[in-house]
Amino acid sequence: MAKRKPRAESNRAYRLPVLSLESQERMARERFAAQNLARNALDAFYAELPLADRQRAAHHPRAQEIVVAYGRKLFEIASQEYGQSLAEPEVMESLLRELANRVYSEMRRPVISQSQLELRGLWDDEAYCKRLSEELRVCVEGATKQSLKPNVRQLLNAYLKHRAISRIDLANELRVDRSVIYALFRGERKCGMDVLRRIAHMVGCRIEDLLEMFDATAKRRAKSSD
Secondary structure, X not given: OOOOOOOOOOOOOOOOOOOOHHHHHHHHXXXXXXXXXXHHHHXXXXXXXXXXXXXXXXXXXXHHHHHHHXXXXXXXXXXXXXXXXXXXXXXXXXXXXXHHHHHHHHHHOOOOOOOOOOOHHHOOOHHHHHHHHHHHHHHHHHHHHHHOOOOHHHHHHHHHHHHOOOHHHHHHHHOOOHHHHHHHHOOOOOXXXXXXXXXXXXXXXXXXXXXXXXXXXXXXXXXXXX
């Protein structure tokens, strides 16, 4: 009887929200950049191997480390984009698990175009599959904990839900362009202190709290882009 391969999570599939065109394009660019980095790292490793060891290079711990890191990066890119579209933090764990499952399925048979190192050997490598699954599990746990921390998007969504108004209504209330509101929901500060004071008053927090949330979001993105 064939052994079942480990999965990052086995929960039922979660229906992912539809990303905006801007988010889809940004995610595609970041995935392309991540693949380039992984390919360069794999090729550098491959070039250093003795000729006799190259046939089984994909099974080498260093090669697997690079590929698993690439998978982790794909998860981080996806969770960053999809996480921005959610209003309720309690559904984040389901979303993150689904993203991890999708990345796992993609990375079970990894394809890194134009790499000198042939990765087909990883398809049935149980050690690699287990390592990838464990890495994604850790990613889900970390991202879930992070999602439970209050952020600007959650505060604004709670305010909209309480008032039963739309983002456009909020833009009108604050007397700002809609693009400012959409940036705020992405965790980006594109407004002056006067608007932040009004937002802080609306959602019932200090302006210092808002500034800390913007700073935390910026740091997470900077870390994710490294």
